[in-house]
Each structure stands twice: as structure tokens, then as C-alpha cells.
Amino acid sequence: xxxxxxxxxxxxxxxxxxxxxxxxxxxxxxxxxxxxxxxxxxxxxxxxxxxxxxxxxxxxxxxxxxxxxxxxxxxxxxxxxxxxxxxxxxxxxxxxxxxxxxxxxxxxxxxxxxxxxxxxxxxxxxxxxxxxxxxxxxxxxxxxxxxxxxxxxxxxxxxxxxxxxxxxxxxxxxxxxxxxxxxxxxxxxxxxxxxxxxxxxxxxxxxxxxxxxxxxx
Amino acid sequence: xxxxxxxxxxxxxxxxxxxxxxxxxxxxxxxxxxxxxxxxxxxxxxxxxxxxxxxxxxxxxxxxxxxxxxxxxxxxxxxxxxxxxxxxxxxxxxxxxxxxxxxxxxxxxxxxxxxxxxxxxxxxxxxxxxxxxxxxxxxxxxxxxxxxxxxxxxxxxxxxxxxxxxxxxxxxxxxxxxxxxxxxxxxxxxxxxxxxxxxxxxxxxxxxxxxxxxxxxxxxxxxxxxxxxxxxxxxxxxxxxxxxxxxxxxxxxxxxxxxxxxxxxxxxx
Numbered sequence: 001x002x003x004x005x006x007x008x009x010x011x012x013x014x015x016x017x018x019x020x021x022x023x024x025x026x027x028x029x030x031x032x033x034x035x036x037x038x039x040x041x042x043x044x045x046x047x048x049x050x051x052x053x054x055x056x057x058x059x060x061x062x063x064x065x066x067x068x069x070x071x072x073x074x075x076x077x078x079x080x081x082x083x084x085x086x087x088x089x090x091x092x093x094x095x096x097x098x099x100x101x102x103x104x105x106x107x108x109x110x111x112x113x114x115x116x117x118x119x120x121x122x123x124x125x126x127x128x129x130x131x132x133x134x135x136x137x138x139x140x141x142x143x144x145x146x147x148x149x150x151x152x153x154x155x156x157x158x159x160x161x162x163x164x165x166x167x168x169x170x171x172x173x174x175x176x177x178x179x180x181x182x183x184x185x186x187x188x189x190x191x192x193x194x195x196x197x198x199x200x201x202x203x204x205x206x207x208x209x210x211x212x213x214x215x216x217x
Numbered sequence: 218x219x220x221x222x223x224x225x226x227x228x229x230x231x232x233x234x235x236x237x238x239x240x241x242x243x244x245x246x247x248x249x250x251x252x253x254x255x256x257x258x259x260x261x262x263x264x265x266x267x268x269x270x271x272x273x274x275x276x277x278x279x280x281x282x283x284x285x286x287x288x289x290x291x292x293x294x295x296x297x298x299x300x301x302x303x304x305x306x307x308x309x310x311x312x313x314x315x316x317x318x319x320x321x322x323x324x325x326x327x328x329x330x331x332x333x334x335x336x337x338x339x340x341x342x343x344x345x346x347x348x349x350x351x352x353x354x355x356x357x358x359x360x361x362x363x364x365x366x367x368x369x370x371x372x373x374x375x376x377x378x379x380x381x382x383x384x385x386x387x388x389x390x391x392x393x394x395x396x397x398x399x400x401x402x403x404x405x406x407x408x409x410x411x412x413x414x415x416x417x418x419x420x421x422x423x424x425x426x427x428x429x430x431x432x433x434x435x436x437x438x439x440x441x442x443x444x445x446x447x448x449x450x451x452x453x454x455x456x457x458x459x460x461x462x463x464x465x466x467x468x469x470x471x472x473x474x475x476x477x478x479x480x481x482x483x484x485x486x
Contacts, residue, residue, distance in 0.1 A: 054380055054473055071470040078472075079386030089377035107386040148381070155385060 004066060005030045005192050006051060006081060006159050012059030013046055020046055021213055022059065028159065030190035035197070035207035042213050044196040045086065048161045051194065052083035075107045082157040086164040088148035090136035098136045099151050108155065121150045124183075125176045141168030149177055153184055160184070162195040166202065178205060221431030234259065273347065282341035289350055293320045296354040300362040300459075306369040308478045314462035318361055322455030323353045330447045352423060352444055353451045360404055360452030361459045368400035368460045369479060372467055379474050389468035397460055404456045408449045415445065 004027035012022040020043035028034055036044045049055045051062055053074055061068050069077045090098040100113045119129045125146050139147060145168050152160060160181065166174035185191050197203050203210070237259055244252045276284045297316030301307070327350050331337045337345045372379065375396065382392040415421060416438075423444055427437035467475050 052384055053471060054384060056469075056471070056473060056475075056477075071472070074472040075383075075386045075388045078384055082386075083384040085377065085381060085384070087377060089375075089381040091378065102382075102385040102387070105382075105385070105387045105391050107388070151385070 003030070004028060005032075005064070005190070006194075007063045007066070008047075008051060008060065009063065010060035011047075011050060011057050011062070013043060013050060013055070014058050024060070024213065026051075026211055028192050028194055030192060033185065033193040033195075033206055033208045035195055035203040035210045036213055037203070037210050038213040044213055045163050047213055048083055048163050048194065048196065052078060052081060052161055054083065075105070079105075079107045079155060080157050081159040081161065082152045082155060083161040084148055084152050084163060084165055086167055087141075088144040090139070090144060090147060092137055093135070094133055095136050095139070095147055096132040098147065099132070099154065102151060102155060111155075114154065118150060118154060121153060121180065122146075124180055125150070125173065142170060142173055145169055146173060146177065149180065153180065158190065159192045159194070162193065164196055164198060167198065174202070178202065181206065222429060230263070234263075273343070276347070277343050282339075285341045285343045285346055288343075288347060289324075290320075292351055292354050293323060296323075296358040297361075300358045300365070303362040304366045304369065305482055306366075306373065306479045307482050308369075308463070308466050308480070310466055311365070311463070314459055314466070315361055315365070318455045318459035318462065319354065319357050321458055322451045323350065323357050326447050326451035326454060327353055330443065334443065348423070349444060349447070353447050356408075356448040357451045357455040359407065360456040363407070364400050364404040364456035364460045365463055367403050368396060368463050369467070371396040371399055372474070373476055373479060376474060376476050383472055383474060387472075389464075389472040389474075392472075392474070393464050393468050397464060400460050401453075401456060405453060408452050412445055412449065415441070421445075 006028045008024055008026040011024040011026075013020045014022070024047070026034075026047075036047060038044055046055065050057050053062060053069065063069070064077050064081065091101055093101075096115075096118075099118060102108060103111055103113045115132075118132070122129065122131060127143075127146065131143075131147075136144075136147065145165060149165060162181070165181075166177050169177060181193065185193060193206065195203070195206060197206075237255065240255055241252055243249065244255065272288075276288060294316060297319040298312055300315045300319060301311050304311075327346070330349075331346065332340060335345065340346075372393075379392050379396070383389070411419070421441050424434075424437045424441040427440060428434055432440075467478060469475055
């Protein structure tokens with residue numbers, strides 16, 4: 001197997017006395033597409049959050065390229081390993097401003113918002129460029145997920161952590177979104193994907209291997 | 218000696234207490250059932266104030282900085298904890314953060330005002346220090362509880378949005394910045410509003426007190442202007458300080474939002 005891009009070592013998370021998962025090991029190699037599986041409530045979303053360091057693990061650690069992530073390196077890590085929550089949260093602004101906002105962070109200094117590329121991505125999702133001018137708060141759940149996906153892809157991460165990323169989309173939008181994720185994976189060798197989905201056929205289409213959060217791999 | 222104002226005897230105090238007959242009468246007639254609490258409150262108020270009067274007289278007579286400082290610290294400690302008691306959320310260390318902010322802001326601003334502007338001689342002269350510091354503390358307390366409440370509520374409410382920014386590589390400061398600004402902005406509004414209408418809709422207590430004490434109104438208003446500026450700056454400073462401290466507790470060094478450290482205060486609405 002390739003050297004692990006992103007890995008979890010003996011990760012444990014608990015609420016009070018109850019361990020959601022414990023002693024969890026997971027290694028995601030460059031180019032891998034991993035589906036996290038397990039019943040509802042087994043902590044798949046929590047694992048994605050832990051992998052992006054948004055939650056503090058109660059045990060164990062997450063490593064990137066084989067090394068633990070120092071506190072000051074966390075924003076840089078998250079710029080490369082982007083987590084997409086199931087419920088997108090966009091700024092109270094136009095869609096374009098919401099998409100632009102991430103480029104203001106110091107970690108993305110030197111990068112610029114590429115409007116043409118954004119329009120192309122939206123087009124691939126079956127949306128008109130006019131969407132950019134509409135208020136982000138007025139988007140439906142599915143549209144919000146589309147915009148959040150575009151926002152993540154614009155940052156060209158190395159790893160995407162997708163939590164039910166098409167849950168609120170209709171069939172057509174979901175297929176287009178999957179296509180966009182595949183394009184992103186194929187555009188550069190070494191990109192990796194970790195995802196959860198309630199739709200088993202989506203996991204078949206996107207993932208090359210499965211990891212059960214109860215048994216980890 | 219003629220102090221320049223009418224002195225009130227204990228008999229006159231008792232007469233004034235007779236005014237409460239209105240409240241008691243209403244409570245009895247309409248069966249409001251608040252007589253007991255009314256009497257307890259009236260007795261507490263009178264005893265607390267009479268005691269404080271004696272304590273202050275004693276401190277004035279001592280003419281020494283130590284007791285003045287002790288009273289100032291006690292007032293600050295009470296202000297610090299009262300500020301937290303009004304908030305609807307808590308986190309570990311919130312009392313310390315509040316105390317440090319109240320203490321730092323009120324003492325710094327008062328120090329500058331007493332030493333540099335009013336030029337109180339000696340610096341601890343209780344006649345000036347205790348009432349003015351008390352007013353600054355009381356208002357800083359409001360600012361701190363407002364700032365804390367707005368910040369904690371904003372962070373809890375917009376958790377999803379803040380975390381989506383962190384997930385895209387925002388530093389904790391970049392992600393929290395809008396919430397900090399929002400909390401400070403909202404927290405400064407009451408001070409601005411009260412300055413707007415001062416003298417028109419409201420006659421401030423300190424100024425009316427000085428006038429009762431025989432001070433010329435033209436001089437009394439100058440004190441009021443000075444204290445308002447002190448209050449405005451101490452409130453802003455205390456609020457800024459407490460919001461920054463709360464930021465460091467709720468956003469950890471790993472650039473994580475720690476809403477798990479926020480608990481809803483028991484007994485808050």
C-alpha cells in the first residue's frame with residue numbers, strides 16, 4: 001500500500017462513559033477512495049470531524065503524511081484536507097461572496113478566486129452563472145450542498161472528507177455532484193476521498209474500499 | 218457646622234418608611250401576597266445602606282490607602298461575579314475572566330482619571346475614589362455581561378458557520394473575528410444611547426446627588442461628563458478584555474471551536 005496520506009492511530013471518542021469508537025486505526029493512502037460504513041449512530045460523521053481535527057479526540061491521534069499535526073499547522077492541514085459537513089453553512093451574503101470568503105484567509109494567501117472556473121463548476125452541476133448573485137440564505141438544502149461542494153473544490157484540496165454530501169439533492173444533481181468529485185480525483189494523482197453516504201449505490205460508484213468504523217482498517 | 222444640606226434624622230427615616238403604606242395597602246387590598254417580601258426588602262435595603270454608611274465614615278476617618286483599596290477590591294470582586302450571574306451560558310474559568318476584565322478595566326481607567334484628569338490628592342482620597350470607582354464598576358459589569366452573553370450566544374448560534382470556515386483553513390482568529398466584532402458592537406450601544414439622552418430624558422444620579430449635597434449645578438454636570446467618559450472607556454475596555462479571554466477558552470490552540478465547553482447556566486431563562 002502507498003504511504004498513508006491521512007491516518008488515524010488508536011483514535012477514541014466517547015460521550016460520558018460510552019465509547020462511540022475506540023482503538024480506531026485508519027490509513028488513507030494517496031489515490032484511495034474510502035467509504036466509511038457502520039449503522040446509524042456508530043459515529044461515522046464524528047470520525048470525519050475528528051479526521052479534520054474539528055473535534056478533540058479522547059484518545060489517539062491523527063497524522064498527515066505520517067506526522068502528527070502541530071497546533072499552528074492545523075489551518076494549513078485543513079486547507080489540504082477539507083471536510084464538508086452534511087448541513088452546509090454559508091455566510092449571510094451572495095453566493096459569490098460566500099465562495100470568495102475562503103480566499104481571504106491567510107492560509108490561502110497568494111490564491112485568487114477564479115470566477116470563470118466557478119462558473120464552469122456550477123455549469124457542470126447544471127446551475128446558471130446567475131446563481132452567484134443570489135443570496136446564499138435563500139438556497140434550498142440541495143443547492144446549499146452544491147455551493148459548499150464548489151467552495152471546497154475551488155480550494156483544490158488533496159483530501160476531501162464528505163459527510164452525506166448529496167443527502168439533500170435530487171437524483172440529477174447528486175449524479176452531477178458525484179461526477180464533479182470524480183473529475184477532481186482524476187485531475188491529479190494522489191488525491192484521496194473519504195465519504196459517508198446512506199445510499200449504498202453511491203458508495204459503489206465512488207469508493208474503492210470500505211472501512212467499518214466499528215472495526216476500522 | 219453647616220454642611221450645606223438638610224440632615225435627615227432617624228425619626229425622619231421612620232416617617233419616610235411610612236410611604237411604604239401605599240405598597241402594603243395595595244398588597245393587602247388586592248391580595249397580592251407580597252407583604253412579607255416587601256418588608257424584608259425594605260428592611261434589608263435600610264440596614265445594608267446604614268451599615269455601608271458607617272463603614273464609609275470609618276474609612277473616610279482612617280484616611281489611609283489600605284482600607285480604600287480593600288473596599289475597591291471587594292466591590293470589583295462582586296462586580297466580576299455579578300456580571301457572570303447574568304449570562305445564560307458558562308464555561309470553566311468564566312469567573313476569573315470576568316474578574317480580571319472588570320478589575321483591569323475599571324482600575325486602569327479610574328487610575329488615569331484620578332491621577333491624570335481630576336488630580337485627586339492624595340490619590341486614594343475616598344471621597345472621590347469610592348463613589349466614582351463604584352459607578353465605573355457598576356457600568357463595566359453591565360458591559361462585561363453584555364459582551365460575554367453576546368459572544369457566547371453568537372458562537373453557539375452560528376456554530377455550523379464558524380466550523381465551516383475552520384474546515385476551509387481559517388485560523389481560529391479568522392473564524393471568530395466576526396463574532397467578536399458583533400459582540401463588541403452590540404455591547405457598546407447602551408453606553409452610546411445613554412450619553413445621547415443624558416440631561417434630556419434622564420438626570421443622572423451622581424449629578425443629582427451632588428446638587429443635593431450643595432454643589433453648584435454647573436460644577437456637578439462637569440463631574441457627570443467626566444464620569445460618563447470614564448464609564449464609556451472602562452466599559453469598552455472590560456468588554457474587549459472579557460470577549461478576548463472567552464475567545465481563548467472557546468477556540469483552542471488547535472483551531473477548534475469548543476462549544477462542548479459551554480454549558481447552559483442553571484436558573485437562567
